[in-house]
Amino acid sequence: MRQSNVSEAVFGQASYKLTDAFSLTGGVRWTSDVKGMTAAGPLDSITTPVKVSGSNLSWDVSADYIVNDTVNLYARIATGFRAPSIQGRTSPSTRRRAIIRRHAPRRSPPTKPASRRSCSTSGSA
Numbered sequence: 001m002r003q004s005n006v007s008e009a010v011f012g013q014a015s016y017k018l019t020d021a022f023s024l025t026g027g028v029r030w031t032s033d034v035k036g037m038t039a040a041g042p043l044d045s046i047t048t049p050v051k052v053s054g055s056n057l058s059w060d061v062s063a064d065y066i067v068n069d070t071v072n073l074y075a076r077i078a079t080g081f082r083a084p085s086i087q088g089r090t091s092p093s094t095r096r097r098a099i100i101r102r103h104a105p106r107r108s109p110p111t112k113p114a115s116r117r118s119c120s121t122s123g124s125a
Contacts, residue, residue: 004036010029011027011028026059026060026107033055034053037050057124062075083101
């Protein structure tokens with residue numbers, strides 16, 4: 001089995017001090033991944049090379065506030081990227097297969113809030 005991986009990325013970040021105590025930082029990153037796999041062996045072979053690719057633009061924003069000499073408040077929000085992957089596996093029938101997994105953010109449809117029921121009891125003995 002032979003696997004290949006080419007990954008490229010570009011990142012930029014900037015900070016801006018709004019006051020002596022408060023600053024904002026922002027950054028962006030572009031990532032590109034290309035993966036490939038071929039296999040040949042005694043059990044079976046993947047005759048057509050498998051190739052997957054993915055790219056993403058992710059970002060990052062943070063805020064920093066200095067309350068005093070001993071207290072510093074920090075908040076951050078960011079997105080990320082997990083590149084697609086290829087896994088070569090042997091199935092129960094001993095045939096070689098390529099299982100391709102793409103890791104992308106999954107968007108769930110909006111759901112209705114579950115109804116809540118409350119029940120209270122009181123009694124005296």
